[in-house]
Amino acid sequence: MRRFFTASYTGLAVIVLFTAFWSGCGGSSSSTTVNQITHFTFSPAIISLEQGQVLQIAAAPLNSDGNVVAATVTYTSSDTANADISPGGLLCAGTWGGDKTYTICHPGTQVGQYTITATANDAAASSATATAYVHYHVDAVFIQAPSATCTSAGKTNGVSAVACSLKSHSGGSCSATSSLCPTTMCDVSKDVGTFNFGALDSTVATIATDGTLTGGIPGITKIYAAVVSGTTTTTSTAVPYTTCLVDSISLHVATKTDTSFAVAKSATASLAADVLDTEGNTVTPGLTYNSLAAATGTVASSTGTATYTGKAPGYGAVVASCTPPSCNKNASAVFSNVVTATVQNSATDTGVTANETNVYVTGVGAQQMYPVDTTNHTLGTVMSLPYGPNSIGISNDGTRIFLGSDKAGMVVNTASNSVQALSFPGKVLAVSPSNNFVLFANTALGVGAVNIMSVTSLTVANPGGFEIPNVSAASFTPDGNTVYFTDGASLYRYRVVGDSGSTPTALTLTSGGNPLPGTANDLTTSANGTVLFTATTPRIVANETCNAFVGGSYVTAFDPLGGQNFTAPSALAQLPNGTGILAVDGADLDTVTITSPNPLTSPFSGCPATGFATAPGTISLSALGGATVDKLVVSNSGKYAAVLANNGKVGIVDLTKGTMTVVALVNKGTGTLTDVFSGDWMLDDSGVWVTASDSYLHFVDVTQLKDTSQTQVQIQGPPSSGGGVNYVAPNLVVVQRK
Numbered sequence: 001m002r003r004f005f006t007a008s009y010t011g012l013a014v015i016v017l018f019t020a021f022w023s024g025c026g027g028s029s030s031s032t033t034v035n036q037i038t039h040f041t042f043s044p045a046i047i048s049l050e051q052g053q054v055l056q057i058a059a060a061p062l063n064s065d066g067n068v069v070a071a072t073v074t075y076t077s078s079d080t081a082n083a084d085i086s087p088g089g090l091l092c093a094g095t096w097g098g099d100k101t102y103t104i105c106h107p108g109t110q111v112g113q114y115t116i117t118a119t120a121n122d123a124a125a126s127s128a129t130a131t132a133y134v135h136y137h138v139d140a141v142f143i144q145a146p147s148a149t150c151t152s153a154g155k156t157n158g159v160s161a162v163a164c165s166l167k168s169h170s171g172g173s174c175s176a177t178s179s180l181c182p183t184t185m186c187d188v189s190k191d192v193g194t195f196n197f198g199a200l201d202s203t204v205a206t207i208a209t210d211g212t213l214t215g216g217i218p219g220i221t222k223i224y225a226a227v228v229s230g231t232t233t234t235t236s237t238a239v240p241y242t243t244c245l246v247d248s249i250s251l252h253v254a255t256k257t258d259t260s261f262a263v264a265k266s267a268t269a270s271l272a273a274d275v276l277d278t279e280g281n282t283v284t285p286g287l288t289y290n291s292l293a294a295a296t297g298t299v300a301s302s303t304g305t306a307t308y309t310g311k312a313p314g315y316g317a318v319v320a321s322c323t324p325p326s327c328n329k330n331a332s333a334v335f336s337n338v339v340t341a342t343v344q345n346s347a348t349d350t351g352v353t354a355n356e357t358n359v360y361v362t363g364v365g366a367q368q369m370y371p372v373d374t375t376n377h378t379l380g381t382v383m384s385l386p387y388g389p390n391s392i393g394i395s396n397d398g399t400r401i402f403l404g405s406d407k408a409g410m411v412v413n414t415a416s417n418s419v420q421a422l423s424f425p426g427k428v429l430a431v432s433p434s435n436n437f438v439l440f441a442n443t444a445l446g447v448g449a450v451n452i453m454s455v456t457s458l459t460v461a462n463p464g465g466f467e468i469p470n471v472s473a474a475s476f477t478p479d480g481n482t483v484y485f486t487d488g489a490s491l492y493r494y495r496v497v498g499d500s501g502s503t504p505t506a507l508t509l510t511s512g513g514n515p516l517p518g519t520a521n522d523l524t525t526s527a528n529g530t531v532l533f534t535a536t537t538p539r540i541v542a543n544e545t546c547n548a549f550v551g552g553s554y555v556t557a558f559d560p561l562g563g564q565n566f567t568a569p570s571a572l573a574q575l576p577n578g579t580g581i582l583a584v585d586g587a588d589l590d591t592v593t594i595t596s597p598n599p600l601t602s603p604f605s606g607c608p609a610t611g612f613a614t615a616p617g618t619i620s621l622s623a624l625g626g627a628t629v630d631k632l633v634v635s636n637s638g639k640y641a642a643v644l645a646n647n648g649k650v651g652i653v654d655l656t657k658g659t660m661t662v663v664a665l666v667n668k669g670t671g672t673l674t675d676v677f678s679g680d681w682m683l684d685d686s687g688v689w690v691t692a693s694d695s696y697l698h699f700v701d702v703t704q705l706k707d708t709s710q711t712q713v714q715i716q717g718p719p720s721s722g723g724g725v726n727y728v729a730p731n732l733v734v735v736q737r738k
Contacts, residue, residue, distance in 0.1 A: 033063075034063060034065075034067070034069075035063070035069055035070070035122075036063055036064070036069070036122075037061040037062065037063065037069050037071065037120055037122055037124070037126040038062065038063055038064045039062055039128070040059045040060060040061055040062065040073075040118055040120075040126075040127075040128035041059070041060045041062060042057065042058070042059050042118070042128070042130045043057070043058045043059075043060070044057075046133075046193050046194050046228075047091065047116065047130060047131065047132040047133065047193070048132075048133040048135070048192050048193040048227065048228060048229055048230075049091065049093035049132065049133070049134055049135075049229055049230045050093060050134075050135060050136070050137050050138070050229040050230060050232070051093050051094060051107040051108060051111065051134060051135070051136065051137075052093055052094055052105055052106070052107035053093045053105070053229060053230035053231075053232075054090060054091065054092055054093070054105050054230065055090075055091045055093075055230045055231070056089060056090055056091070057075060057085065057089040057090075057091050057116060057118075057130075058073075058089055059073050059075070059089070059118030059128060059130070060073075061073060061120045061122075061126060069120075069122070071120040071121055071122050071126075072120070072121045073089070073118050073119065073120050073121075074087045074088075074118070074119055074121075075087060075088070075089045075091075075116060075117065075118050075119075076116075076117045076119070077091075077114060077115070077116055077117075077132075078114050078115035078116075078117075079108075079110075079114045080095055080096075081094075081095050081108055081109070081110075082094060082095070082108030082109065082110045082111075082112065082114060082134055083108070083114035083116070083132045083134055084096045084105075085116060086102040088102075089118075090102050091116065091132060092105035092106075093105070093107065093108065093132075093134045093230070094106045094107040094108035094134075095108060108134065110134075111134050111135050111136055111188070111191045112133075112134060112191060113131050113132070113133055113134075113191070114131070114132045114134060115129050115130075115131060115132070116129065116130050116131075116132050117129050118130075131193075133191055133192055133193040134191065135163075135165070135188050135191035135192045135229070136165040136169040136170050136186070136188050136191070137165055137166070137169050137229075138163045138164070138165055138188065138192060138227050138229055138234045139164055139165055139166050139169075139185060139234075140163075140164045140181070140182075140185065140234065140236075141161060141162070141163050141164070141195075141225050141226060141227050141234050141235060141236040142161060142162050142164065142180040142181065142225075142236050142237075143159065143160075143161045143197075143223060143224055143225040143236045143237075143238075143239055144159065144160040144161065144162075144180060145159065145223060145239045145240070145241055146158060146159060146213060146241075149242070149244075149278070149279070149549060150215075150242040150243060150244035150245070150277075150278060150279065150554075151205070151213060151214075151215040151241075151242075151243055151244060152215055152243070152244045152277055152279055152281040152283060153215045153216065153217060153218055153243055153244065153277070153283045153284075153285065154214070154215060154283075155214070155215050155281075156212050156213060156214050156215075157212075157213045157215070158211055158212065158213065159197055159207055159211040159212075159213045159223065159225075160211050161189070161195045161197070161211070161225035161236065162178045162180045162181055162187050162189045163187070163188050163189045163192045163195075163227050163234070164178070164180070164181035164182065164185035164186065164187060164188065165185055165186050165188045166184060166185055166186075167184060167185065167186055169186075170186055173186075174186030174187070176188070176189075176190065192227045192229070193227075194209045194210075195209065195211070195225045195226065195227060196209070196225065196226040196227070196228065197209065197211060197213075197223065197224070197225050197226075198223065198224055198225075198226070199221050199222070199223045199224075199241065200221050200222045200223070200224070200238060201219065201221035201329065201330070202216070203216050203217050203219070203329065204216045204217060204218075204219040204220070204221040204241070204243050204329055204330075205221060205223060205241055205243055207223060213241075215243035215244065216243055217243065217285060217286070217326065217327060217329055218243050218244060218245045218246050218277060218283065218285050218322065218327055218328050218329070218331075219242070219243055219245070219324070219325075219327075219328055219329030219330050219331060220240070220241070220242050220245075220329065220330040220331050220553070220554055221240075221241055221242075221329075221330065222238035222239060222240055222241060223238060223239060223241045224236050224237070224238040224239070240552070240553035240554075242553065242554050244277035244278050244279050244281065244283070245277060245278050245328050245331050245334075245547050245554060246275055246276075246277055246278075246283065246285055246322040246327060246328055246334045247276055247277055247278045247280075247334065247547075247605050247606070248275070248276050248334070248603040248604065248605035249273050249274070249275050249287065249320050249321070249322060249334060249335065249336035249337075249603050250273065250274040250275075250336065250337065250602070250603045251271060251272075251273050251318065251319070251320045251336035251337055251338075251339050251603075252271070252272060252273075252274075252339065253269065253270070253271060253272075253339070254269075254270035254271055254272040254305055255270075255272070259337060259338075259339050259340070259600055259601055260339065260340040260341070260342075260600075261308075261339070261340075261341060261342070262341070262342040262343075262344055262350070263297070263308065263310045263341065263342075263343055263344070264310055264343070264344050264345070264346050264347040265310045265311070265312060265313055265343055265344065265345060265346060266309070266310060266311075267309070267310050267347065268307050268308060268309050268310070269307070269308045269310075269341070270305055270306070270307055270308075271289070271299070271305065271306045271307075271308060271318060271320075271339060272304065272305050272306075273287055273304075273306075273320045273336060275287070275322070276605070278547075278549075284303075284304060285322055285326075285327040285328075286326045286327055287301060287306075287320045287321065287322060287323075287327060288301070288320070288321045288322075288323045288326070288327075288479050289301045289306040289318060289319075289320050289321075290318065290319045290320070290321060290433060290434055290478040290479055290480075291308075291316060291317075291318055291396075291433075292316065292317040292318065292319060292338075292396065292433050292478060292527060292576060293314065293315065293316035293317060293396055293576070293636055293683070294311070294316075294395075294396045294397035294398075294435060295311060295312055295314070295396060295397050295398045295683060296310070296311060296312055296313075296314040296315060296316035296341065296343050296636070296683055297309055297310045297311050297312075297316045297341055297343050298311055298397075299318050306318070306320070308341060310341075310343035310344070311343065312343060312354065312355055312683060313343050313344060313345050313351075313352045313353050313354055313355065313683065313684055314343055314352060314354050314636055314682075314683025314684050315340070315341070315342055315343075315352070315576070315635075315636040315637035315638075315683065315684070315685065316340070316341040316342075316343060316636070317338050317339065317340050317341060317527065317576050317577065317578075318338070318339045318341065319335055319336055319337075319338055319339075319478040319479075319527070319528045319529065319578075320335070320336040321333050321334065321335045321336065321477070321478060321479045321529065322334040322335075323479040323481050324481070324495070324497060324498050325497060325498065328547070330498070331547050331554060331556065332545050332546060332547050332556045332557075333477065333479060333481065333482060333529070334546075334547075334604075335477070335478065335479075335528045335529045335530050335604070336528065336603050337528060337578065337599055337600065337601065337602060337603050337604075338527050338528050338576075338577050338578035338599060338600070340576075340577050340637075342637075352684045352685075353684055353686075354682045354683040354684035354686060357373070357374065357736055358371040358372060358373060358374065358380065358414070358735075358736040359371070359372045359374055359680070359689045359697060359733060359734070359735050359736070360372075360392075360394075360401055360412070360414075360733065360734050360735075360736060361691060361697055361713045361715065361730045361732070361733050362385065362389055362392065362403070362715055362730070362732045362733075363389075363715045363717070363728040363729050363730050363731050363732055364388070364389065364390055364728065364729070364731055364732065365388035365389075365390075365717050365718065365728050366385060366388060366389060366715045366716065366717050366728045366732075367384065367385055367388065367716050367717055367718065368382050368383065368384060368385060368715050368716050369382070369383045369385055369403075369412065369419075369715075370382055370383070370713050370715070371383075371417060371736075372697055372711055372713065374682075374689075374735075377697075377699075377709050377711045378711070379711070379713065380417075381417065383412070383417055383419055384419070385403070385410060385419060386407075386408075386410065386419065386421050387405040387406075387407040387408055387410065387421065388405060388406075388407070388717065388718070389403040389404060389405050389410065389732060390404050390405055390406060390427050391403070391404035391427040391428040391429070391732070392404070392428060392678075392732040392733070392734055393428040393430070393431040393438060393734070394431065394734040394735075394736070395431060395435040395455065396431070396433055396435060397435055398414060398736045399413070399414055399415065399435075400412065400413060400414065400435075400455065401414060401734060401736075402428045402431060402438050403428065403732075404425075404426050404427040404428040404440055405425055405426075406425050406442075407425055408421050408422050408423065408424065408425050409421075409422040409424060409425065409426055409428070409440050409453070410422060411458060414736050420458065422453065422458060423459075423460075424440065424442075424451050424453075424460060424465070425440070425442050426440030426441050426442040426449075426450075426451055427440065427441050427442070428440060429441050429471065429472075429473060429474040429485065430474035430475055430476050430483060430485075431476070432476035432477075432480030432483070433476060433478045433480065434476075434478065434479055434480030435455060435480070436454065436455050436456065436480045437452050437453065437454060437455060437461060437476065437480050437483070437496060438452070438453045438455060439451070439452050439453075439474045439476070439483055439485065440452075440453060441471040441472070441474070441485070443469055443470060449465060449466060449467050449468050449469050449471065450462075450465055450466035450468055450471050450485065450504075451465045451466075452483065452494065452496060461496050462494065462496070462504075466492075466494075466504055468487055468492065468504070469487065470487045470488065471485050471486065471487050471492075472486065472487065472488060472520075472522075473485065473486050473520070473521075473522045473523050473524075474486075474523075475523055475524045475525045475532070475574075476525070477525055477529030478527070478528065478529045479529070480496070481495055481496050481497055481498070482494070482495050482496075482529070482545070483496070484523060484525065484532050485504075485523075486520040486523055486534065488519045488520050488521075489516070489519065489520075490506050490507070490514075490516070491506070491507040491515055491516060491520065491523070491532075491534065491543075492504040492505065492506055492507065493505045493507055493545065493558070507543075507558045508558070509543075509558060509559065509560055510548060510550070510555075510557040510558055510559055511559075515534070515541065515543050515558065515560065516534060516536055516541070517536050517539050517541065518536035518537050518538075518539070519536060519537065520534050520535065520536055521535045521536065521537070521569065521570045521571075522534075522535045522569075522570060522571050522572045522583075523535070523572065524572045524573065524574045524581060525574065526574060526578055526580070526581070526594065526599070527574050527575060527576050527577065527578040528578045528599065528604075530544060530604045530609070531543070531544055531561060531594070531609075531612075532544065532545070533572060533574075533581050533592065535569040535570055535571075535572050535583055536569075537567075537568045537569070538565055538566055538567055538568060538569070539563050539564070539565050539566070539569075540563055540564050540566060540569050540572075540581075540583060540590065540592055541560070541562075541563035542560070542561040542562055542563050542592075542612075542614065543558060543559065543560055543561060544558070544559055544561050544604075544607070544608050544609055544612075545557070545558055546559060546606075546607035546608060546609070547607055548607045549607075557607055557608075559607065559608035560608070561608055561609060561612045561614075562612065562613070562614060563614075564590075564592050564614060564616040565616075566583070566585050566588075566590045566616070566618075567585050567586055567588070568585055568586055569583035569584070569585045569590050570583065570584050570585065571583065571584040571629075571631065571632050573632045573633065573634045573641065574634070575634060575638040575655075576634065576636060576637065576638040577599070577600065577637075577638045578594070578599040578600070579593055579594055579599050579600065579638070580592045580593040580594050580599075580614065582632060582634065582641055582655075584629045584632050584643070585618075586621075587620065587621050587622050587624075587626065588618045588619065588620055588621055589618070589619040589620075589621055589632075589641070589643065589653060589660070590616065590617070590618055591616065591617035591618070591619065591655075592614050592615075592616060592617075593614060593615045593616075593617065594612075594613075594614055595613045595614060595615050596611045596612060596613040597609065597610075597611060597612070617658070619653060619658050619659070619660060620660070621643060621651060621660065623651065623660060623662045624643070624645045624647065624649055624651055624662060625647060625649070627645035627646050627647035627649065628645065628646045629643050629644065629645055629646075629651075630644050630645065630646055630675065630676065630677065631643075631644040631676075631677075631678060631679065632644070633679050633680060633681060633688065634681075635681045635685045635688075636681055636683055636684075636685060637685050638655065639654070639655055639656055639685060640652060640653060640654060640655060640681075640685060640688075640702060641653040641655060642679055642681070642688040642690070642700070643660070644676040644677070644678070644679055644690060645676060646674065646675045646676070647674065647675075648664065648665050648667065648672075648673035648674060648675065648676060648692060648693070649662050649663065649664050649665065649676065650662070650663045650665065650676055650679075650688070650690060650700050650707075651663075652688075652700065652702060652705060661705050663700050663705055663706055663707060664707070665690070665692055665694075665698050665700075665707045666698065666707045666710055667694050668694050668696045668710045668712065669693070669694030669695060669696070671694075673692055673693055673694050674693045675692060675693040675729075676690050676691075676692045676693075677690070677691045677692060677693070677729060677730065677731035677732075677733070678690065678691050678731050678732055678733040679691070679733060680733060680734050680735040681735065682735065683735075685702060686701065686702060686703065687699050687700050687701045687702050687703075687708075688700050688702070689733060689735055690733070691713070691729075691730040691731060691733045693729060695712060695713060695714055695715075695727065695729070695730055696710045696711060696712050696713065696730075697710070697711045697712075697713050697730065697733070698710050713730045714727050714730075715727060715728050715729075715730050716728070
């Protein structure tokens with residue numbers, strides 16, 4: 001083989017196993033001088049060559065401080081027939097054949113391990129040795145993953161590898177074989193030196209040169225082994241590996257087992273999470289803590305605990321999640337049970353009196369929006385809207401209102417009541433509990449039918465949008481990273497962090513088949529994000545995204561959890577404490593209660609959730625007189641629900657008793673009050689604000705069970721054909737939770 005001498009082979013990643021010994025003579029004084037050589041460092045650190053290859057070796061003489069000592073170093077070999085080296089360190093895996101120009105390397109006749117000696121020209125003739133590995137050509141490398149299903153975070157496991165060479169390279173026979181090598185190859189591992197091991201994602205696992213694997217953050221990756229022969233690298237096919245995924249999270253009050261607590265406004269409470277991985281080991285991954293009602297209280301995490309701060313009197317809830325990529329990387333998120341919070345007025349006043357500042361009212365096609373003061377029930381300064389809205393949503397911290405439109409969406413900053421137009425149209429279908437994303441759906445193709453907007457940047461987080469028309473319902477998980485949506489015929493899942501580009505996953509059951517027994521009328525996740533409920537006719541089905549061990553590795557699964565049969569369930573609403581959902585069903589209100597595991601005390605585990613069970617229930621809505629129910633809104637504590645009907649009545653359902661009381665709105669208009677459009681609850685469950693066809697905003701007091709306040713809200717729409725003022729129905733309303 002012809003090679004021309006170069007002074008350095010810097011940057012080559014080579015497989016070398018090296019043991020350097022320094023020797024020299026001189027005084028026994030413990031003190032060293034700047035120019036006294038104490039040790040050498042070889043580069044590359046591991047010397048491995050195929051027969052006939054050439055590699056530049058360098059040994060740097062260093063003093064006790066690790067600084068280079070000026071000296072000339074020369075090199076010799078223990079076998080010049082199979083590992084010949086020039087005085088300048090140009091190593092031939094064979095012999096230079098007496099060629100002092102060191103340009104042609106003749107392959108040797110033997111493979112094996114040979115000693116290279118580097119000697120400095122200092123007075124002590126300091127020297128060090130390294131092992132050079134000379135081997136047959138490596139045709140393939142195979143890695144043997146740990147036999148265990150996974151390795152827990154922080155724990156170790158063993159990984160091995162073999163280097164394989166075609167029998168033809170060694171004359172047709174093998175001195176060693178391995179079950180990992182094909183029958184046409186020999187095992188040449190002992191002659192190649194040390195393997196380089198690695199993981200495609202080093203945050204999930206690291207592997208030392210001796211094959212010791214250490215689990216990193218819970219997650220899925222692939223691991224590989226490589227052999228470097230001179231300047232040639234042979235790498236194995238990467239094989240799946242898992243650092244044991246988080247399987248369950250039990251959230252509770254710190255130092256207690258309680259899963260509910262009370263705290264005064266501006267005071268704090270500490271929460272803790274007990275986390276088990278799929279092997280049942282306790283782990284401490286980085287969790288995400290999510291406040292489901294950030295206007296009531298916020299939550300901040302620290303190592304091992306989280307601090308909840310009461311912000312405003314009312315009812316709230318917290319969910320902890322193992323959210324990729326910081327936890328369960330390249331896998332599915334896992335959520336805790338719900339911990340409920342009651343924020344009291346003060347340390348001395350344990351009452352709960354809400355202090356929302358405004359109800360915002362507008363209407364479909366309107367050119368205006370009004371804030372209404374909830375204390376004195378007066379209209380604030382009107383806001384002009386650049387486009388007529390078709391839908392409304394609000395962040396759960398009350399700082400932003402989102403308006404959908406066929407022209408372009410809009411965002412209202414409630415601190416300044418300023419309106420900003422977006423660059424895309426659509427209807428607001430879901431706002432993430434984490435306040436970071438909003439899903440807009442547009443019926444037209446070619447404009448990004450489904451856009452997921454980042455609240456921070458007000459730009460689309462799924463570039464180009466999803467060209468899926470007729471998306472009618474959506475629901476985010478508490479961490480805001482995963483959103484489910486449906487076009488009626490199919491279910492889709494998209495993870496904002498973890499899925500690439502504009503490719504939502506069309507969900508099918510892991511075992512095969514469509515998860516929808518009929519057309520999807522609505523969907524929602526459970527409050528903790530674990531269960532996806534979908535209303536079809538006549539069945540409400542429950543499914544779960546989880547991490548299943550299939551075919552020797554973990555995969556994201558979508559598994560059925562069961563369901564309940566009703567008549568024609570349509571609009572769904574989750575219960576804030578995670579115990580289940582409600583569904584409008586003609587003249588009934590359906591309830592699906594999760595009975596196992598107990599959502600108030602126990603986390604979900606397994607894939608699908610072990611022992612999952614639900615119980616059905618029905619609350620009659622016949623007292624509404626056969627009216628069509630337009631909307632269902634659940635109070636912040638989950639104790640009450642308001643059923644809005646098209647006959648000017650509101651049904652207040654006490655979910656603790658399973659009863660409904662009908663409240664007839666006070667008609668302040670000139671005609672018949674024919675419809676109740678929209679509504680939203682006070683944080684303290686004291687009542688619900690609704691708008692109706694009389695163009696008034698009504699407050700239904702839960703304690704008195706009556707309409708106690710009416711505020712006229714006339715919303716202007718586009719001018720009539722004759723140029724006169726035209727008013728639209730005030731059918732879009734949200735309560736600013738502050």
